[in-house]
Amino acid sequence: MAQKRLRAALVAAAALATLAAVPSPAQAASTTGALMITHVRPNASGADIKNNRQTNLNGEYFIVRNVTKKTVDLAGYVPDITTNTYGRPLPSYRLPAGARVYVHTGSGRNHRDSSGNHHVYRGYARHVLPNDGTTRNPDLRLKKPKSRDDNTSSGSISTCNWGRAADGRTYAC
Numbered sequence: 720m721a722q723k724r725l726r727a728a729l730v731a732a733a734a735l736a737t738l739a740a741v742p743s744p745a746q747a748a749s750t751t752g753a754l755m756i757t758h759v760r761p762n763a764s765g766a767d768i769k770n771n772r773q774t775n776l777n778g779e780y781f782i783v784r785n786v787t788k789k790t791v792d793l794a795g796y797v798p799d800i801t802t803n804t805y806g807r808p809l810p811s812y813r814l815p816a817g818a819r820v821y822v823h824t825g826s827g828r829n830h831r832d833s834s835g836n837h838h839v840y841r842g843y844a845r846h847v848l849p850n851d852g853t854t855r856n857p858d859l860r861l862k863k864p865k866s867r868d869d870n871t872s873s874g875s876i877s878t879c880n881w882g883r884a885a886d887g888r889t890y891a892c
């Protein structure tokens with residue numbers, strides 16, 4: 720009997736440790752389309768601005784997974800940040816079945832890295848994902864091609880919400 724209680728206590732402790740280690744999303748990532756937002760790092764590591772220059776723009780990103788069994792072109796999908804209306808459609812990039820892509824805020828060459836992860840760059844000259852996303856829910860929507868960046872749910876296939884984002888921390892959507 721004592722052993723049973725001990726085991727129950729250990730299971731409860733393990734569950735608590737898991738909760739503490741992972742930022743708890745309100746619900747698991749989901750999508751009604753081919754692409755799903757799974758993670759986000761809204762607040763790039765280090766200061767966003769140093770000596771009046773925007774720094775580490777590519778340290779700000781979100782991660783999208785191709786949930787289908789075939790290659791999907793990212794072209795035209797609209798990441799709609801719900802606090803602003805300067806969302807650029809994603810570039811043309813062929814994402815293989817099941818693969819994930821880091822969508823970076825700054826500039827770079829779209830590519831696949833040695834770990835098999837893909838990277839595309841949006842070419843902004845400043846940070847665009849709010850570090851304090853407490854005013855809206857969700858903070859980011861991924862919308863079907865040809866959708867408008869109008870901060871509404873129209874065309875939305877997947878969402879992410881994060882609230883206040885700690886420096887350099889990645890959140891599950």
Ligand SMILES: [Ca+2]
Pocket residue numbers: 761762763779846847848849850
């Ligand atoms: Ca940010």
Ligand SMILES: [Ca+2]
Pocket residue numbers: 799800801802803804805806868869870
């Ligand atoms: Ca927007």
